[in-house]
Amino acid sequence: MLVELLQYARIRRGTMNPVLDATLIALIYYLVNLDCPLLMMCQAPLFLGGLFGAIYGDLTTGIMLGAALETIYLSAVAVGANMPSDQALAACIAIPIALKTGMEINTAVALAVPFGILGAFMDNARRTINAVWWHRAEKHIDELNWRAITFDAIWGPALVQLAVRFIPVFIVAYLGADAANSFLAAMPEWLTHGLSVIGGMLPALGFTMAISIIGDEKLIPFFALGFFIMKVANLPLVLMGVFAVVLAALHIQYARSGMLQPQALQSPAVDEDDDD
Structure with a gap:
């Protein structure tokens, strides 16, 4: 239903409102990172690629972009709940930009990798900030302050999640298409070709690491x-x-x-x- 409404709005206006576009991308990233098993399964780049492809009216390219990113993160395993890279952030940034600018798949893959690493640091920052709520909750449990306990357990971490997940992605998504177009236009040909070559090598590296993990x-x-x-x-x-x-x-x-x-x-x- 959401995809159909967004496609209808795009047809009526010719293009989606940039604010609505960025809000949608940030909201999707926020939702797939909630502590819900069903939503966490939607972090896969292949799923996100199909979703963004349906929203932007190019399902085939969206799935191809998602599949290319999926091969990179085949061997990404969260050891002790610590993510080596955030595949959802990489997909939510690179795939919409590629669909809106016509970026080549290999270039989009190379663009996604730094955002995936950045997402891991963002998640560590979220965990560090959330430690504050644990200490507050211990104090409020001793006082039997149930309203404060509810805030420490639910609303406090949700606000941190909003600040860490939603707001940065909204800013990047809002400025992303124009910034990406300007950046690509200013890039020399040798750098564009290098990113394309690196993007083509990364899926093979993902497969190799997956085989090495199998042992x-x-x-x-x-x-x-x-x-x-x-x-x-x-x-x-x-x-x-x-x-x-x-x-x-x-x-x-x-x-x-x-x-x-x-x-x-x-x-x-x-x-x-x-x-x-």
């Missing part, structure tokens, strides 16, 4: 095989996916049957009666 060196030849087949044969992604599923099924079947395990060499049995 199974036997999977590296499959990764190399898929890479070279894609480069040499230039197969469609759907056909390549079917081929990968078949290889995975064969590998699992042979592994369970023991056909992939090296067989120990057995020396011929010696008949003890021959020694007598």
Whole structure:
């Protein structure tokens, strides 16, 4: 329903109001970072790419941008609840800017990475500030001040979340399109080409890190095989996916049957009666 209303407003006005546009982007980023499992699942760049693509009327490009960002963060694991990078912020900044300015996918990917790192620092700042509410809550619990406890537990952290998540993203999203256009126009060609090359390498790095986390060196030849087949044969992604599923099924079947395990060499049995 929200997507349909925004598309209707865009058709009526020809373009979305910049304030409404920035508010929507910041609100989406704010919502997906709430402590709700269903909303936290929506932090994936692929989902956000499809959502922004539907809002801006270019679903295909939005999904392609989201998929390119998704490959980078395949190996991003929050250790001890500490995020190495904020994939939601990277997607909420880079994808709308790319859709509005016509930025190339590889350039958008390279643009997204610094924002992802910045998002991790923003999250650490939020946690540090929220420590204030814990100390206040301990005092208010001793006083049995239920109204203050409610504020410390709910409204205080929500205000910090609003200040850290919503306001910075609103400012960047509001100035982002014009600033990105001016920045891209002022960039020399060699820098634009360099960002494009870096953006093309990052997905491969994400896949490699994902394989290293799995820790199974036997999977590296499959990764190399898929890479070279894609480069040499230039197969469609759907056909390549079917081929990968078949290889995975064969590998699992042979592994369970023991056909992939090296067989120990057995020396011929010696008949003890021959020694007598």
